[in-house]
Amino acid sequence: MRLHFTKMEGLGNDYVYVNCFKEKVEHPSELAVRVSDRHFGIGSDGLILIKPSEVADFKMDMYNADGTQSEMCGNGIRCVGKYVYDYGLTDKTSVSIETLAGIKYLEFTFGDEEKNGRKTVELVRVNMGAPILAPEDVPVDLPDAGDIVQDYPIMVAGKEYRITCVSMGNPHCVSFVDDVDNFPLEEVGPLFENNPIFPRRVNAEFVELVSPTYAKMRVWERGTGETLACGTGTCATAVACILNGKTEDEVTVKLLGGELIIRWDRDANIIYMTGPAKVVFDGEIEV
């Protein structure tokens, strides 16, 4: 069967997108593993399905490269927003997207590029909702941590890390390091991802503070490994920076793939993420 897809990326965090208004995907986990392979498949960090929704304008299902499903995907949802507008599924300049982490609300900013006679989406601002901090909701099993795991010391491979755990619908563990560019992520990332204190595994972010409004971050993603960017992980990073008094309530985070601007509206307790979304190519594959 021929499957039509669109390859898109948000700061280099690249997924294969399938428009399920037109295409039928019966085994998404298996398809995610197949298409993600960068040698025998299309090559991506995972698979994202764009579907109808009964409670929002659209629905996003996201699968990691190992076939596991995640509750939410920040770079992915920006690309879903771009897709549904640029490919003519909607004329709305702000849309709601149903996810396993609840309904997210997106607003589009347009660039000069045109498709089908109208401007295309260049930047997307996402209302990512409230950060989730209760350990049992992240989830993270640290009974003596109290009502939040913040600046909490754990030993990994003989070294102490002070972690702050945040869920954006999916679990994140944020640690501050002195030199993120030279951090041994390949070695340490999996030890966090599969650490027994995380019953559903975890996305692990390692952050170097540059100033009260700027940080650098690398991420080891649950089910995928190091990616060039992670939207939900960047939101978790900003929350950890702010909670630990290291930055202001608006933070620019530099990732390998580029920058994201995160603002935590403390009065409304809402995290806003603003960043780009791009189409790489359209294609079809025999499945």
Ligand SMILES: N[C@H](CCC[C@H](N)C(=O)O)C(=O)O
């Ligand atoms: N890259 C995604 C996060 C994927 C998270 C996934 N690895 C998980 O299992 O939670 C993002 O931009 O938010």
